[in-house]
Amino acid sequence: MASSFLPLFASAVVALFSWRTNAISVDSKPADMDLWGVSAANLTKYFDHPNATGIYHLHAPDISIAYADRRQFRDDWSLSIAVVADIPLDERAWATKEQRADRSFTGTKLTLQAPPRNSDNSSAAHISWTVCLIEYSPYFKKDVSALRRPNDDDNNSCSSILSQECIAAMEEDAIKKYTGSSPDFPCHCPSTDKLPACEGQMRWSGGCSARRHNATEINTQWLDGKYDWRFIGGDRTERGNITAYNELGSIAWPTIVLWGQSPNATTGGQGVRVNNTAKMVCMRAKNATQGSIAPATSGGRRNTVSTVTAGFVWIAIWMMLM
Structure with a gap:
């Protein structure tokens, strides 16, 4: 039986697992699109x-x-991650029986919370x-094993x-490259391969995206x-596939948040970028949700927040004896 880096449910013991490094199939979309x-x-x-979550509070x-004005900080910004097992493909109204032969997938959601x-x-x-929200997308054949090794x-x-x-x-370089005078970009x-302090360390081959959000967007569009900026869906498999749950759910997602001067801002004689701040975080779902159940066995139900069944109690006991 395979155990996991990822919490299965609230009472489970987290054990190590030997991950395969070949590519896995994912669908990654902005959180206002389908998956x-x-x-x-x-x-x-x-x-x-969710089955498992993680949160990182930001001093921003x-x-x-x-x-x-004189810079002040607050601690109610955060980055968070949520992982859900067994999202059914039969939610697709247009799907035929053949198209949903692989019946479910594990989903991940990434969120930035402002005050x-x-x-x-x-x-x-x-x-x-x-x-600025800067996210690094892992190339699942090369990078993913390194992103599964927490310490x-x-x-x-x-x-x-x-x-x-x-x-x-990385944080300093994000600030240095930020150009508040460029309204479009x-x-x-x-990039780690261009920084001497990062020599010989992990390189992201899956690319990076950097998106700007102005005050109007934050005030009117962030409820x-x-x-919620990203949905990621793992392999489409039979329901209850715990390996598929582990494959996607254990990954850390490297992200940099930068707070910078708007192109329309005046500096009050202090100069551009004087108050710019950046923070790099690798979100990982390390906390099982209270009452959450591990992926159901094939043909079983999706994870819920109801009472753990006898089969899952057996899983917890088995893991504790490992």
């Missing part, structure tokens, strides 16, 4: 009850204050700020794949400050 043909609306309801600038807005809008993002000090900090010096260099991706 393997399942609509964004239907996907969202499954993520209301208070962007409700004008950029040129919720107060009723008087005093915490709304100031027009002088821009937020005791990881805590979503990327320390299991990069040195602290390299992480700091102000955000840029740092309660929440921005």
